[in-house]
Amino acid sequence: MHLNPDLEFIEKAAMLHDIGIFLTQAQAIGCTGEKPYICHGYLGKKLLDEHGLPPEYGLVCERHTGAGITKENILLNNIPLPQRDMVPISLEEKIICAADKYHSKNPKYSDKNITTIQIIDELGKISKDHAKRFSMWAEEFNL
Numbered sequence: 001m002h003l004n005p006d007l008e009f010i011e012k013a014a015m016l017h018d019i020g021i022f023l024t025q026a027q028a029i030g031c032t033g034e035k036p037y038i039c040h041g042y043l044g045k046k047l048l049d050e051h052g053l054p055p056e057y058g059l060v061c062e063r064h065t066g067a068g069i070t071k072e073n074i075l076l077n078n079i080p081l082p083q084r085d086m087v088p089i090s091l092e093e094k095i096i097c098a099a100d101k102y103h104s105k106n107p108k109y110s111d112k113n114i115t116t117i118q119i120i121d122e123l124g125k126i127s128k129d130h131a132k133r134f135s136m137w138a139e140e141f142n143l
């Protein structure tokens, strides 16, 4: 691949990116934690940082929800997240975030193929920013 991402890092970080999910409330997928589901990214970062992993692993967690979430978006929509930018920056963060959108954790939908257009439509319902960022990655990665 001409972009030359660190595939070994991607494999490990992708396995860990949702690790914070058990701390959130998402009954449909068996999570009975206390925090809102949207928090699983930054909670995963906190967990991995506390366990002494190199910071780039936690950043993958924190920056993968939606198509990344800006500080502006957090403030404007009163999203219960720490007020900082949580948008993928590195190539590997972008690849993991983008790839994640093609998969549903809900076993009801896990065998369904999700198309790039469907992802852009769904992200557009959350915010135009999300849809725009994902569209840029779709172009960059030929999705």
Ligand SMILES: [Fe+2]
Pocket: 017, 018, 040, 064, 065
């Ligand atoms: Fe996630």
